[in-house]
Amino acid sequence: MSRLEVDTHLKLTSEGKKKKRKSNKKKKCRVLSGQQTIPPRVALPNLFHGHRYPEGEIVEYVANNDDLRCTTAEELRHLSVVKNMDDEFLSDYRKAAEVHRQVRQYVQTIAKPGISMSQLAQEIEDGVRALTDHQGLETGDALKAGMGFPTGLCLNNVAAHWTPNPGAKEVILQCDDVLKVDFGVHVSGRIVDSAFTMAFNPAYDNLLAAVKATTDTGLKVSKAALHGVCKINHKSRKLASMPEWITSVRQSKK
Numbered sequence: 458m459s460r461l462e463v464d465t466h467l468k469l470t471s472e473g474k475k476k477k478r479k480s481n482k483k484k485k486c487r488v489l490s491g492q493q494t495i496p497p498r499v500a501l502p503n504l505f506h507g508h509r510y511p512e513g514e515i516v517e518y519v520a521n522n523d524d525l526r527c528t529t530a531e532e533l534r535h536l537s538v539v540k541n542m543d544d545e546f547l548s549d550y551r552k553a554a555e556v557h558r559q560v561r562q563y564v565q566t567i568a569k570p571g572i573s574m575s576q577l578a579q580e581i582e583d584g585v586r587a588l589t590d591h592q593g594l595e596t597g598d599a600l601k602a603g604m605g606f607p608t609g610l611c612l613n614n615v616a617a618h619w620t621p622n623p624g625a626k627e628v629i630l631q632c633d634d635v636l637k638v639d640f641g642v643h644v645s646g647r648i649v650d651s652a653f654t655m656a657f658n659p660a661y662d663n664l665l666a667a668v669k670a671t672t673d674t675g676l677k678v679s680k681a682a683l684h685g686v687c688k689i690n691h692k693s694r695k696l697a698s699m700p701e702w703i704t705s706v707r708q709s710k711k
Contacts, residue, residue, distance in 0.1 A: 496580060497559045500590035501552055510551035513558075546647075552589075553602075553642040553649035560584035560642075561651065568636060568655055574628040575621040578608045581640050589644065605641025605648040612636055633658050 493499050564581055586592050586603050593599035607620045612634050639652035
């Protein structure tokens, strides 16, 4: 092959590669109607037309227990009040709950060893403000909807109410950490709050299972006619103190 033929061949090959690279250019992603993005940034009214938000999970009371019957006059009065509540009241609560659910599910996918607490808090707060469609930049906007309170991100022996502050020493999530995440969402001042615990060392699996079981028990025994929270606390502590739970948790820590 002559020098001219070689130069022509190289030129054609080079042009072909350039065209190929051009054709493989990524197109910009478009958000389809009714579909949430990752991370969640689409305001809920754009996903639920008519502002009809999901009711959420209904937890039934414990059956076959005289102490937990929910047919008292006080509860019946409460149920009649709920039926007479305006749609806006329930819609606000359901909207806040759905915002919390979507942000919570996303956070659980990124809360892994190596992430900083400030980044995690920023993701939570950005998601809540985007989904409520209230960024809080204008005076009074944060009072309409948004964060219910500062995000709580507590590690290990810190029980609650710690939040990362700008300028403070950065805290990085480690493999052996136990992380408690607590954040609230409000719509028109109606706050929905939920917290969850995450651990990445299998040694804490039994501990997390015990906590979940006690939480579920507390929900089942809660009712309008309950005199104070002492009974909820008693039932939850009783379950958490069962010998099989204590033994399994101790064995998991060895």
